[in-house]
Amino acid sequence: MAGAGWSRGERQDAISSFGHSRLALLLRALWWRRGLSAATLLVAVITIGAGSLGPMFARAADESTLRDRLTESASDAALHFTFVRDLQTDGDLAAAATGGPEAGSIKAYPKTLVATVLPVRASLPSQVAIGDQGPISQLVWRTDACAHLVLTRGRCPARPGEALASERTLAGAYYGWQTGTRLSLAGIADASVSAAQLEQPNVGVTIVGAYRQRTANDAFWQGRSYFNARPGAGDGPDTVDALFVDRSELPLLYPSRFEVQVDYPVAAEKIRLADVPALRDDLARLVELRSAPGVADSFSTDVLSVLAAAQAERRLIDLSTLLVSLQLTVLAWLVLFQVIADAVEAKGSEIALAKLRGLPPSATLRFGLAEPMLLVALATPLGLLGGWLSVRLLAASSLLPGTPVTITRATGVAVAAALAGSLVAAAAAGRKTLRRSVLEQWRRTPGHHASPLMLVLDVLLALAAVLGLVLLRRTGQHDSPRAVTLLAPALLVFAVALLGIRLLPLVLRPLLPVTRASGRIGLFLASRQVVRRPAGLRLAALLAVAVGLATFAIAGEGVASSNAATRARIEVGASRVAPVQFEPLHDPVGATHRVDPDGRWAMAAATWLPDGGGAVTGRVLAVDAGRLASVAYSGGSAPEPADAVRALRPAGLPAPLEVHTTRLRVSVDTVRLGAGNRPLVVLNLRAPNRPAFDARAGTLAPGPHVYTAAVDCAAGCTLTGITWDRPIDTFGELSGTVRVSRLEFLAGGRWQELAAGLGTDGNWRAQPSRLGNSEDTLTASSGVLQDDYRSQSGGSAGIAHADSPRPLPVLASPRGLIPDAASQTNLRMSDETGAVVPVSVAGSPPVLPAVLDNGVLIDITGLREQLPAFDNEASWSIWLGPRAPSDAIDRLRAAGLVIEPGASYTSRLDELGRQGPALALRLLVVCAIVGSILAVGGTAIAIASTGRRRTFELASLRAVGIRRRTLLGACILEQLLLLGAAVLLGVPAGYLAARWALPSVPEFADLTPVSLSYRPALTGIALFALVFGLLLAGTAVLAGRALLRAAAPARLREAE
Amino acid sequence: MTARTLQTGLAIYCEHLCHYYELDGEEVTALDNVEFSVAAGESVALLGPSGSGKSTLLNLLAGLLRPSSGQIYLGADDITVMSEPELLNLRGHRVGVVVQNPSRNLLPYGTAEQNISFAQRALRGYRRIDLQAPAELLGALGLSELAGQRVSRMSGGEQQRLAVAVAMAGSPGLLLADEPTSQLDTANRDRVGELLARITSNFGTTVVVVTHDPAVAAAMGRTVTIAEGHADDRNQLREQFAHVEADGAVRLPPDVLVALPPGTQLRVVRKPGGVEFVATRADSPGSHR
Secondary structure, three states: OOOOOOOHHHHHHHHHHHHHHHHHHHHHHHHHOHHHHHHHHHHHHHHHHHHHHHHHHHHHHHHHHHHHHHHHOHHHHOEEEEEEEEEOOHHHHHHHHOOOOOOOOEOOEOOOEEEEEEEEEEEOHHHHHOOOOOOEEEEEEEOOOHHHEEEEEEOOOOOOOEEEEEHHHHHHHOOOOOOOOEEEEEOOOOOOOOOOOOOOOOEEEEEEEEEEEOOOOOHHHOOOOOOOOEOOOOOOOOEOOOEEEOHHHHHHHOOEEEEEEEEEOOOHHHOOHHHHHHHHHHHHHHHHHHOOOOOOOEEEOOHHHHHHHHHHHHHHHHHHHHHHHHHHHHHHHHHHHHHHHHHHHHOHHHHHHHHHOOOOHHHHHHHHHHHHHHHHHHHHHHHHHHHHHHHHHHHHHHOOOOOOOOOOHHHHHHHHHHHHHHHHHHHHHHHHHHHOOHHHHHOOOOOOOOOHHHHHHHHHHHHHHHHHHHHHHHHOEOOEOOHHHHHHHHHHHHHHHHHHHHHHHHHHOOHHHHHHHHOOHHHHHHHHHHHOOOOHHHHHHHHHHHHHHHHHHHHHHHHHHHHHHHHHHHHHOEOEEEEEEOEOOEOHHHHHHHHOOOOOOEEEEEEEOOOOOOOEOOEEEEEOHHHHHHHEOOEOOEOOHHHHHHHHOOOOOOOOEEEEEEEEEEEEEEEEEOOOOOOEEEEEEEOOOOOOEEEEEEEOOOEEEEEEEEEEEEEEEEEEEEEEEOOOOOOOOEEEEEEEEEEEEEEOOEEEEOOOOOOOOOOEEEOOOOOOEEEEEEEEEOOEEEEEEEEEOOOOEEEEEOOOOOOEEEEEOOOOEOOOHHHOOOEEEEOOOOOEEEEEEEEOOOOEOOOEOOEEEEEHHHHHHHOOOHHHHOEEEEEEOOOOOOOHHHHHHHOOOEEOOOEEHHHHHHHHHOOHHHHHHHHHHHHHHHHHHHHHHHHHHHHHHHHHHOHHHHHHHHHOOOOHHHHHHHHHHHHHHHHHHHHHHHHHHHHHHHHHHHHHOOOOOOOOOOOOOOOOOHHHHHHHHHHHHHHHHHHHHHHHHHHHHOOOHHHHHOOO | OOOOOOOOOOOEEEEEEEEEEEEOOEEEEEEEEEEEEEOOOOEEEEEOOOOOOHHHHHHHHOOOOOOOEEEEEEOOEEHHHOOHHHHHHHHHHOEEEEOOOHHHOOOOOOEHHHHHHHHHOOOOOOOHHHOOOHHHHHHHOOOHHHOOOEHHHOOHHHHHHHHHHHHOOOOOOEEEEEOOOOOOOHHHHHHHHHHHHHHHHHHOOEEEEEEOOHHHHHHOOEEEEEEOOEEEOOOOOOOOOOEEOOOOOEEOOHHHHHHOOOOOOEEEEEEOOEEEEEEOOOOOOOOOO
């Protein structure tokens, strides 16, 4: 063999072709084993993708959470500046408006809303003439105010001297204001109100239009109290909603002391996580600046608390996501290890050839691992792309629309770690084959040596898993779930799978004599093969772990979804809760009765905070109890609505005294009158869309008399009581005994008796004292109600129709009342005017709709009757039940309500679904199912690999005459035993893990008093087991056929 | 011809060579005190029935097995005391091996040239350009028609001939072939046999071929018989074996053919425990049993 003296060009060509030859050979090898190469690439892509998925999803979830928290707390997150300035010129106003940071200088606050406010008394000319003053209001100019108001009459002010008043102020001409009315404006003399003062006397505005709020909680107003009408509240003048004026009005008011309000709404959609550190720095500087001595103006924001809450939730997301993606990554690693081991095993004869040709160990190593290493390297960018696409899909379905998915440094680190792990797995997987000698590699059947060391290792691993599980279970309790408990199911399933699969051969061993004696050779071969602990046994354990994790994840997701639904139902209270702006002429209760006469889908409700010092310490939820059962949700340890109705509206109450008339009269026999002035006979009435009102019927005189009052009740009123009212110039004690025998109303020109049940005990009761002291002793008999009354200190006695209970029964959750309230009597709550209503505890459920564990539930009818100021103090809403029509909001608007869609069960459910723990569980489901499918794929590859090694064994069986059909059955049965064992172990293990660990696994970012259930539903698990079982059965059939296909008797012809 | 290109044939000497292995708990003797020698540049056939130990001997010569006792000298080196890396180096530089199964000799997805280049990866301490290029090697062995062809598309005979070429890729001093023709038809068997014989004559490489085929053995310079773990390389046979072909023809050892040339009529005498052949032709040198 002569070697020629090569030229330089020939040498270079040789070197070049040498390199190309190696790469070409490598590529040919990959193509030669293209199935295995594709499988290895796919598994490696999934491994890298799984590693990258966690950090990317966590980042996206963090972005979504930040935006969610900032959006739902937009008012808290805004910056609110209030400057009190003596403005003399517009220049002064401009200067005051720049007291805060420049608009846009902080990225999160790109724009400002400026307003000037001047508290005034607005009076009619007739009031001014007699030295009287009208109600308190605010003269307000605000940027773009008219664009955020609904004009009900007239137009927006466009010139000086024009103003826009609220519709509810004009309604019913209560204050005598109408469109076209000229109001005189005066400064506020009451020291309790703002010190800002109108310097210019005799300034006036003409009402050119009326407005309603567009929505009850419009973020445009930034929580400023422009709409705080309080008619009839207390002894002082009423407060009415703001009067809006044009910017040109302001110079007419100079010089005056204005309150200049500058609000910076937060632009939540513009803020990214990367912006948060700079935002904190800006705010810290701002807070420091504003808190410096001498700076008297006010500045408020709660954005740092909002950011802190978001950060706390983000930590939970980050940890949960890491733990979930880690489990998929480890599972994928293990499958990758097995797949690469199979790939290197498939190359075993070539590795033996390399050793036969004398390649040094390093060259053999490179040759043996070149293919998997190249595939792993190729999988890195593909895996990263796959992970990114997966996160995009997950984000589209689970996070806020428009949430960016970015590749961060953490992603890079995770990918590098996954790559490093994959390379290590590749090297470790190939080690066994690479170390095998040439002759050992050529052996027809692999030697199997059961290793006691592996058994010890398995037992130790299982014990470690159980120990870890116990520790984790202890760290998480119902009231303090920890994200780390997400590892618990993996540990449990791992322990069960590891030991269970080890036990499988032992369980089948006793069957060998039985199957041998049965003569069914297929069954015997299958069970014998499993008893021999085939190479697929470890992968079956892996499959069991994957199935167990998937079962846990499905169970957990089901439990979490169910609990989220329960929580959303109880927190919202109904299918939709729509806030309503209360207006006297448009009573929400009346409106719901008009649009839904049958009470099937709409219910008025109001929440209210009583004045301090009473028995009720939480929020009061007042509901139209008769409709509660049709509209409100139940569950989560909240009382059943029907039970609540029975508690709040005891049976046996008389029906309200409803009249449609213009005149009412009462027959009273005054048996005794005390010394001093005589009380007035005053009929107490209420009507829909109107405040409660009285009608004077005369002055009480000795002996029997009929007292008649003119009443504006043609459209319908309810008679609530009769007051023996103290004349305004009367002091000292008023007392007497009266007998009320008859109540009548005029209808059709004739007097008709009102069935008032005067002689029935319990139909009437003493009126509560509103002012001073009063005492009534009632006696009902023979159709007559006798009242022995006495009043002192400015109070008035009287009788009240008992169509609502007193004390009012309440259902109180644990923090709704003072401690030990249930054992106390004389529980009371009062409003701002001092009116008091007694309450009694009718039940103590753990939670109540909407107010949860910090409130009471009460019937709104009785509360409105007994607390006149309630209507204006409370926050109203309409609860819509599941049977509400799609145009329910429109119908209610048509009935005169200012109403917005508000919160719904669905939107709250979506919010809960975007919380970190829910996202982590959803990710776990996806990862676990991917892991299960990956494990099935890995098992199929392992089976194919086994086929290569068992070719001669199966060929021998065919050569001795075993029928192909019998062998096929044996192969399929063998796979079914292995794969079926994985499912039979994995599913129960996963279910057990769910029962045990779910109470410790966090489901929400915050704790909730709503009672949750942790029992997994079997339906989802059964469906998964069925579908997965079918998948495995199909795999077993295909694998069995593939196994047998390679076992041709011709393989036995080799001479070795 | 460079300093590397021609390596002189390696001489082989085995002394007191024994090899045992365990099967189902019992010790089996594969080789029993074998003394065996091959001169440098000689071609030898190891002839014997299945299970006689000839493949074991070949594996020992290739360094794939370690003997239970005894020494094996290839040239001046006792390979029984070599470490695994040294044995690898031995196979890479000085010993080429061809095994029975063509799939174990070649990379099935590679071309002829790629297989040769693969084998040449083992060579150390030489510039690769000093080696014979694969195409040249194929030409030198008369296998130019295989150039550029993929192994998976070659016939069994072509694969075995290529396997011989690959085994010669590093210009070894010793070529070991284990049943290289057992899976081939007659024509291909002869071609492989001729190729092996040409290697010795053209390149001076020592060739040892394990075979049960006398025709292949006939192509070698000398035959050593092995039976039940014993070998006799002095051409003084204690036992010899004839091979019955599929068509019933009996192949006699070459030296027996001298006494019983083709055309000799043999009487078949059945006896308890065996069969006896008796020559009956009057012109036969004598009857033989």
